[in-house]
Amino acid sequence: MERKRRLDHRSYTYDDLLPGDWFATPELVVEASHIDRFAELSGDFFDIHMSDAAAQKLGFPRRVVHGLLVLSLADGLKNQSSSRLEAVASLGWNWSFNRPVFAGDTIHAVITVLDKRPTTKPERGIARLQFEVTNQKGEMVQSGTNELMMLRAWIAGSD
Secondary structure: OOOEOOOOOEEEEEHHHOOOOEEEOOOEEEEEHHHHHHHHOOOOOHHHOOHHHHHHHHOOOOOOOOOOHHHHHHHHHHHOOEEOOOEEEEEEEEEEEOOOOOOOOOOEEEEEEEEEOOOOOOEEEEEEEEEEEEEEEEEEEEEEEEEEHHHHHHHHOOO
16 A cells, blocks of 8 residues: 555544555564563463573574564554544454564554445444554564554544
């Protein structure tokens, strides 16, 4: 998808978005403490995530961040962005783990609106978003799409 209009720093409803609209998230340094807390929450204590020595035995320079943690962080960065989407719920992900992310790497995402469609509920619509997550070297580490249920303009402005 060709990127077109860069979204300003404000909130956007389903009706505000057009295919090709895009924005960049803030950056985040993924620390070893993120890995430790995610392992504690998820129960995934696989050695490659928990030990530099174990990761090095498998050919990696240091601990490898859980792929699902990077996905979760990318979604969180979307929600911390100054370009905010008036979301109701995430409906699903189609995701690829392109490269490993290591403790100490900096990640951010560029999010592009691929397309959108109405729902049976007139106050909601679904936007399909493309995520491109890169590290501090500009390498794409993860990518994929997310279907996001969003509020329509006329409902988001009412109280």
